[in-house]
Amino acid sequence: MTGGPRQPRIGMIWAQTVDGVIGAEGGMPWHLPEDLRHFRRTTAAAPLIMGRKTWESLPARFRPLPGRRNVVITSSDDRAAEITGAGAEPVSSLPAGLDLLSATLRSEAEEADIWIMGGGSVYARAVAEDLAELAVVTVIDLPEPGDTLAPTLPKDRWALESVQPASGWWHAESGVRYRIEHHRRRGMNVS
Numbered sequence: 001m002t003g004g005p006r007q008p009r010i011g012m013i014w015a016q017t018v019d020g021v022i023g024a025e026g027g028m029p030w031h032l033p034e035d036l037r038h039f040r041r042t043t044a045a046a047p048l049i050m051g052r053k054t055w056e057s058l059p060a061r062f063r064p065l066p067g068r069r070n071v072v073i074t075s076s077d078d079r080a081a082e083i084t085g086a087g088a089e090p091v092s093s094l095p096a097g098l099d100l101l102s103a104t105l106r107s108e109a110e111e112a113d114i115w116i117m118g119g120g121s122v123y124a125r126a127v128a129e130d131l132a133e134l135a136v137v138t139v140i141d142l143p144e145p146g147d148t149l150a151p152t153l154p155k156d157r158w159a160l161e162s163v164q165p166a167s168g169w170w171h172a173e174s175g176v177r178y179r180i181e182h183h184r185r186r187g188m189n190v191s
């Protein structure tokens, strides 16, 4: 990368139940507007990378998510053509997507330059290969069952940096309790 773009700061963002469930039957088994607002505020105009199933879980009228690049991982040429037609950018792997976006980083990005937004298979790969330095996790106090799980952040490589609110839980308008955790990969400095 000599003379090339700076190293991107890569974040992951997800919402999970207290048991680590992030998805069920291709969608999310809750509706929490407060978390959608948190997602928009946190990721702002930074580019997003997601797996093809997560892309398809977004309602067609809301994709691509506006105001930023949407990169979608797929192994299928046919699906890649559909993704391009819908206004997003297909890539064949997570590292390929990160390389594509690293060439044009926005200098005003805040916590991360690029956000990995799921799903389960993509988070798992990002953690296994140490591709991200930050994980912003909404923990929702629900017992919902599901078929897709959040990755485990190994304690020898990741540390919990902060929890909001410090006193325990926020209360959503619906009455559901939730909190927001920031985890950082050890050795990665806060910028």
Ligand SMILES: NC(=O)c1ccc[n+]([C@@H]2O[C@H](COP(=O)([O-])OP(=O)(O)OC[C@H]3O[C@@H](n4cnc5c(N)ncnc54)[C@H](OP(=O)(O)O)[C@@H]3O)[C@@H](O)[C@H]2O)c1
Pocket (backbone or CB within 6 Å): 013, 014, 015, 016, 021, 022, 023, 024, 025, 026, 027, 028, 050, 051, 052, 053, 054, 055, 057, 073, 074, 075, 076, 079, 092, 093, 094, 117, 118, 119, 120, 121, 122, 123, 148
């Ligand atoms: N709670 C949250 O914050 C959150 C966030 C995101 C998603 N979700 C949920 O998670 C679930 C989806 O997760 P998922 O794990 O089933 O699917 P996913 O990770 O969204 O997408 C998997 C697909 O991405 C492509 N892909 C992933 N890695 C690849 C690689 N290395 N090379 C080539 N292609 C690759 C493949 O697409 P092709 O099959 O087209 O090749 C694969 O089938 C849904 O229920 C969704 O609602 C929850």
